[in-house]
Amino acid sequence: MEIRHLRLIKAIVEEGSLTRAMDSLHLTQSALSYQLKEAELQLGTLVFYRRNKKLILTPVGKKLYAVANRILKELDVTETEIKKMINGDSGSIRISTECYTTYHWLPAVLKKFKCAFPNVEVEIIFEATHRPLEKLLEGGLDLAITSSQEYTDQIEFVKLFTDEMLAVVSKEHPWSSREYVEATDFQDVTLIIHSLPLETVSIFRSELTPKGISPKKLIILPLTEASIELAKANMGVIVLANWALRPHLATGIKTVRINKEGFFRQQFIARMQDREYPVFFDYFIKFLREEINLGADQS
Known part of the structure; x- marks a missing residue:
């Protein structure tokens, strides 16, 4: 029957x-x-x-x-x-990242997601940038894109992808002819970073702070393009992910690996452990992962 x-x-x-x-x-x-x-x-x-x-x-x-x-x-x-x-009759996703450069993924993801879930609003919470996990714990975010794993008793971390962080210098910089640099080399240079506090900056969190190393000088500049221009003018060194550098590789800069084996960073989607998320959240994560992998394939 x-x-x-x-x-x-x-x-x-x-x-x-x-x-x-x-x-x-x-x-x-x-x-x-x-x-x-x-x-x-x-x-x-x-x-x-x-x-x-x-x-x-x-x-x-x-x-x-x-x-x-x-x-x-x-x-x-x-x-x-x-x-x-599945269709998400109504709902919203509030998302933020720990780095402004990460937002370049989102337009293509939002376009695809909007076609599948027209009644779900995606809100980017820019003021939570650099502190997305704290905002997630406070209830001000639904999802956070991050490379740090904190509060693991409360937050679930879903792997997105792994990127390599590279040092960016001018062609005249002493590092430009080197195959790689190490953490101790940073104590002799001007380092350009996007923001404070230092614990939110990958190179400090993973390489410099644990070894007690500080750069000779620090420049804080939140714009990636401006930071690359400074590096190109031999006014400092900036550390960026390989995917963030793709549009700039033909503009007179050199990239140098950090450590002989490279300096790699795992990116995650963070969400609360004890919360039930509607199905459209899983689709958003799926679309985000697909977009990131597509970009990697085209590099």
């Missing part, structure tokens, strides 16, 4: 005739008759008595009709709820 058989029995009873049941189910008379006969063969008994061209429920038919009402109602409710979950 299949769902279509239950729908057939329910339609015949409630429409009152085969003709109206045919219209309701969008079946031909031969298809309707075949399905009814198929149901009765599977059951091994009649569902309807045929009397004077009328169909009257048998005791088995009455039982099936009651079951059909209950099951089909529950099935319809479930289908409606699933459509709401």
Whole structure:
């Protein structure tokens, strides 16, 4: 016995005739008759008595009709709820990152997501940049893009991708001919960073601070393009992810690896552990991962 058989029995009873049941189910008379006969063969008994061209429920038919009402109602409710979950009848995603350069991924992701979930608003919380995990814990964000793993007892971290951080210098800089530099080399240079505090800056968090190393001078400049121009003019060194450098590699700068084995950073989507997220959040993460991987393939 299949769902279509239950729908057939329910339609015949409630429409009152085969003709109206045919219209309701969008079946031909031969298809309707075949399905009814198929149901009765599977059951091994009649569902309807045929009397004077009328169909009257048998005791088995009455039982099936009651079951059909209950099951089909529950099935319809479930289908409606699933459509709401997937299509996102209404909702919002508040997202931020720990780095302004990361936002270049979002336009393509937002366009794709909006097509799939037109009624879900995505709000970028710029004021949470550099401090997304704290904002997530406070309830001011739904998702955070980050490379740091803190508060793991409260926050779940979903891996997005791994990037390599490179030192950017001018062609005249002493590092330009080197295969790689190490943490101790940074104590002799002017280092350009995007923002404070230092614990939010990857090179400090992972390489310099744990080894007690400080650059000779620090310049804080939040704009990537301006920072690269300073580096190009041999006024300092900046550390950037490989993907952030792609548009600038032909503009007179040199990149140098940090450490012989390279300095790699894992990027995560962070979300609260104890919260139930609607299905559209999973799709947003999926689209984000696809966009990032596409960019990596094209590099």
